Amino acid sequence: MSRFFERYEADTSHFFDEVIAQDGIPRSHYDKLLHRFGKFSIDDVKARREVVNIFFRNQGITFTVYGEEEGVERIFPFDLIPRVVPGNEWHTIEKGLVQRITALNEFLYDIYHTQKILKDKIIPPELILGSQHFRREFVGVTPPLGVYIHVTGSDIIRDREGNYLVLEDNLRTPSGVSYMLQNRQAMKRAFPVLFDKYKIRPIDNYPQELLRTLQEISPGSRREPNVVVLTPGIYNSAYFEHSFLARQMGVELTEGKDLVVNDNKVYTRTTRGLERVDVIYRRVDDAFLDPLVFRPDSKLGVAGLVNAYRKGNVTLANAIGTGVADDKVIYSFVPEIIKYYLGEDPILQNVPTWLASNPSDLKYILENLGTLVVKAANESGGYGMLIGTESTIEQQENFAELIVANPRNYIAQPTISLSRHPSFFNDTELYGCHIDLRPYVLYGKTVTIVPGGLTRVALKRGSLVVNSSQGGGSKDTWVVDE
Amino acid sequence: MLSRVAESLFWMSRYFERAENTARFLDVNFNLLLDLNKITPIENPNYWVALILVTSDKDRFNKLYSEYSAQSVTDYLVFNKNNPNSIISSIGLARENARSIIESISSEMWEQVNNLYHYLQNITPQFVHNDPYSFYKEIKNASHLFQGITDNTFSHNEGWDFIQIAKYLERSDNIARLIDVKYHMLLSEAQSQPEIVEGSEDIIQWMAVLKSCSALEAFRKVYLSKIDPDNILQFLILDRTFPRSINFSVCAAEDALWRISGSSRHRYVNNADRLIGKIEAELSYTAMEDIYAKGLHTYLEDLEQRLVKVGEQVHLTYFAYHTPDIESSDIAEALPFTGVAGGRPNWSQAQQHQQQQ
Numbered sequence: 001m002s003r004f005f006e007r008y009e010a011d012t013s014h015f016f017d018e019v020i021a022q023d024g025i026p027r028s029h030y031d032k033l034l035h036r037f038g039k040f041s042i043d044d045v046k047a048r049r050e051v052v053n054i055f056f057r058n059q060g061i062t063f064t065v066y067g068e069e070e071g072v073e074r075i076f077p078f079d080l081i082p083r084v085v086p087g088n089e090w091h092t093i094e095k096g097l098v099q100r101i102t103a104l105n106e107f108l109y110d111i112y113h114t115q116k117i118l119k120d121k122i123i124p125p126e127l128i129l130g131s132q133h134f135r136r137e138f139v140g141v142t143p144p145l146g147v148y149i150h151v152t153g154s155d156i157i158r159d160r161e162g163n164y165l166v167l168e169d170n171l172r173t174p175s176g177v178s179y180m181l182q183n184r185q186a187m188k189r190a191f192p193v194l195f196d197k198y199k200i201r202p203i204d205n206y207p208q209e210l211l212r213t214l215q216e217i218s219p220g221s222r223r224e225p226n227v228v229v230l231t232p233g234i235y236n237s238a239y240f241e242h243s244f245l246a247r248q249m250g251v252e253l254t255e256g257k258d259l260v261v262n263d264n265k266v267y268t269r270t271t272r273g274l275e276r277v278d279v280i281y282r283r284v285d286d287a288f289l290d291p292l293v294f295r296p297d298s299k300l301g302v303a304g305l306v307n308a309y310r311k312g313n314v315t316l317a318n319a320i321g322t323g324v325a326d327d328k329v330i331y332s333f334v335p336e337i338i339k340y341y342l343g344e345d346p347i348l349q350n351v352p353t354w355l356a357s358n359p360s361d362l363k364y365i366l367e368n369l370g371t372l373v374v375k376a377a378n379e380s381g382g383y384g385m386l387i388g389t390e391s392t393i394e395q396q397e398n399f400a401e402l403i404v405a406n407p408r409n410y411i412a413q414p415t416i417s418l419s420r421h422p423s424f425f426n427d428t429e430l431y432g433c434h435i436d437l438r439p440y441v442l443y444g445k446t447v448t449i450v451p452g453g454l455t456r457v458a459l460k461r462g463s464l465v466v467n468s469s470q471g472g473g474s475k476d477t478w479v480v481d482e
Numbered sequence: 483m484l485s486r487v488a489e490s491l492f493w494m495s496r497y498f499e500r501a502e503n504t505a506r507f508l509d510v511n512f513n514l515l516l517d518l519n520k521i522t523p524i525e526n527p528n529y530w531v532a533l534i535l536v537t538s539d540k541d542r543f544n545k546l547y548s549e550y551s552a553q554s555v556t557d558y559l560v561f562n563k564n565n566p567n568s569i570i571s572s573i574g575l576a577r578e579n580a581r582s583i584i585e586s587i588s589s590e591m592w593e594q595v596n597n598l599y600h601y602l603q604n605i606t607p608q609f610v611h612n613d614p615y616s617f618y619k620e621i622k623n624a625s626h627l628f629q630g631i632t633d634n635t636f637s638h639n640e641g642w643d644f645i646q647i648a649k650y651l652e653r654s655d656n657i658a659r660l661i662d663v664k665y666h667m668l669l670s671e672a673q674s675q676p677e678i679v680e681g682s683e684d685i686i687q688w689m690a691v692l693k694s695c696s697a698l699e700a701f702r703k704v705y706l707s708k709i710d711p712d713n714i715l716q717f718l719i720l721d722r723t724f725p726r727s728i729n730f731s732v733c734a735a736e737d738a739l740w741r742i743s744g745s746s747r748h749r750y751v752n753n754a755d756r757l758i759g760k761i762e763a764e765l766s767y768t769a770m771e772d773i774y775a776k777g778l779h780t781y782l783e784d785l786e787q788r789l790v791k792v793g794e795q796v797h798l799t800y801f802a803y804h805t806p807d808i809e810s811s812d813i814a815e816a817l818p819f820t821g822v823a824g825g826r827p828n829w830s831q832a833q834q835h836q837q838q839q
Binding site for chain 1: 483485487578583584585589640800801
């Protein structure tokens with residue numbers, strides 16, 4: 001076994017380790033990787049780190065951190081040790097995600113049409129109708145193919161026993177897929193030999209699949225529908241990704257001011273006049289899409305866009321109002337949603353969740369703030385959360401006030417010790433870092449998932465937060481066939 | 483092509499060219515003063531104030547510094563972030579524009595502008611002071627490399643033409659300013675010391691003007707060693723083959739504009755084409771006597787104004803297309819060297835920070 005791995009302490013009595021099994025023996029799908037790394041000296045690793053760093057820097061792969069001095073761009077931290085997912089495990093994840101996303105889409109269709117699930121009292125109506133992401137203006141509006149969630153990125157974690165659980169469904173504007181693609185490119189440059197040894201399923205076709213999906217949902221019958229990406233602009237943290245995807249798909253990257261609506265049709269402003277747009281892959285929140293309908297102060301949107309959408313002259317991906325289904329409160333009902341619409345048992349389980357809006361749950365939450373993870377229902381990116389075990393009494397008291405003031409807005413979950421994966425801290429030593437997995441699901445005429453996803457790593461020692469805005473990094477994810 | 487993309491290509495190119503010209507002005511001034519150090523100390527403020535006049539923001543400079551010296555002028559023109567035309571600001575803005583259209587330009591172009599940006603972040607005033615020659619050469623080379631990369635990795639279609647328009651408008655404007663300022667500086671000195679008008683100092687200074695346009699060798703091939711102001715002005719203003727003459731630059735900008743619109747000689751389709759065509763036609767049929775008759779300073783100032791008008795019309799024709807109301811600030815952006823930061827306004831910056839899942 002490798003020198004690096006000889007010194008690696010998996011701590012399997014407290015955590016599920018992705019590489020080392022409970023008995024201290026490496027899992028078989030990591031054999032070739034360990035063998036290869038066994039031949040590396042520290043200098044070898046450093047040399048490969050350099051290859052990867054140059055690749056990322058030259059590609060301009062950075063993200064912007066808010067709240068610090070303006071325009072701080074950082075290279076997204078990348079760990080050299082890839083995560084290996086055996087084909088059979090992936091099969092379960094894939095089936096589970098297809099099931100989940102299909103059910104969530106049916107749920108959205110229902111919520112924006114007959115609201116059968118509310119009438120059948122599976123979900124308390126006030127939770128839906130009172131959600132800040134429920135858009136009552138769109139009740140009765142049917143998007144092409146009846147599909148609402150064209151691109152999703154569910155966060156999947158593993159518990160102590162190694163079960164795959166869904167932690168979050170990101171049904172609005174999930175980001176990170178460009179890192180998935182670029183991580184693979186970087187790894188191919190740094191470790192070509194390893195690619196020869198494993199049968200790694202390719203993911204490079206993601207941009208083509210995305211474009212195909214977006215073309216499938218075009219409202220009109222034009223043979224070459226005009227697809228554009230809509231970004232908030234260069235100061236957005238995920239701007240690199242927006243431009244990357246536009247480039248990879250070969251479509252225009254637009255900002256709100258590039259688009260204009262005339263007679264309920266959407267056009268781009270070009271040097272040669274106006275050009276019709278059929279599909280907008282928008283990475284702008286609902287609230288900013290159209291100043292005439294949503295926030296009137298929005299500088300990022302397009303006046304008249306929503307009417308064009310309602311008239312069926314343009315498709316938005318994802319549809320407006322999908323946030324109602326990825327609310328962390330609604331999340332707790334997803335198992336029921338799957339059962340209700342599909343009549344099946346969920347293949348991927350949820351993390352147990354307490355709702356502060358439920359009086360008995362609220363009591364439990366307030367009594368156990370020190371051990372629970374409390375999250376705001378509508379925040380993302382690791383903002384607005386309290387990790388009980390890492391918090392001070394003062395923080396807990398502050399949160400208690402927030403929760404009591406607005407119980408609908410908070411949920412709590414047990415602190416899950418996410419599975420750990422050996423990762424390089426400083427290229428000399430391996431340390432078990434907590435990881436999650438975000439596969440990307442495309443939904444047009446069919447549901448497509450490229451095999452893999454973004455594995456995010458909490459690179460702060462002991463930290464459980466994997467979000468890039470909170471010091472997280474990522475590693476390449478290999479779905480391998482034996 | 484999206485109007486916004488065309489606009490960013492335009493400004494990326496324009497700011498890059500501006501940085502190169504600023505580097506040229508500074509480089510030549512250092513060289514010149516080394517040649518002249520028997521007659522005048524390197525800190526002679528007359529030589530440094532000229533550089534501030536070329537970039538025409540004397541007031542802003544005076545707010546920040548108390549004297550014209552090698553150090554203060556270099557600091558202002560290279561490093562000062564409050565000076566929108568400093569090399570570091572220009573490259574920052576070129577990069578900002580490139581970044582906003584990163585999917586439209588070639589990755590090699592992005593790498594080049596990004597490399598130069600990061601290089602500049604690590605440069606100290608001390609470094610420039612110790613070895614100005616290497617530093618300015620680095621900037622000039624980086625600009626040449628960028629242009630070469632652009633020529634060879636970016637399709638020669640509409641976007642490329644916008645890059646050319648910006649580059650040549652900026653260049654012709656810069657040359658006009660350089661000649662104007664230098665000519666008057668030399669003229670006023672000559673009047674106070676009539677006996678050395680034809681002296682070696684004068685010739686060295688005129689050679690410096692040529693050098694800052696990389697024009698000395700090309701000039702000699704045409705005029706041999708007859709370095710007198712008439713020939714030099716003729717060469718820098720009216721020569722049609724030298725790439726850093728005004729006439730050449732105007733022709734190149736005109737070609738690019740016409741390629742975009744499909745205009746041709748005797749037939750224009752928009753005001754940008756009309757105005758550039760008019761400048762080009764006049765330059766083609768101008769002799770030095772005409773320029774002197776009008777007065778060199780008046781002539782150059784008029785030319786600069788008209789180049790600004792071309793920039794405005796490019797903006798109105800292609801960038802502001804179908805914008806219902808054009809804010810006056812948008813037009814101000816099209817003005818060169820006026821101290822307006824150009825690039826794109828940041829008013830939506832806070833909203834762009836919306837959280838991504």
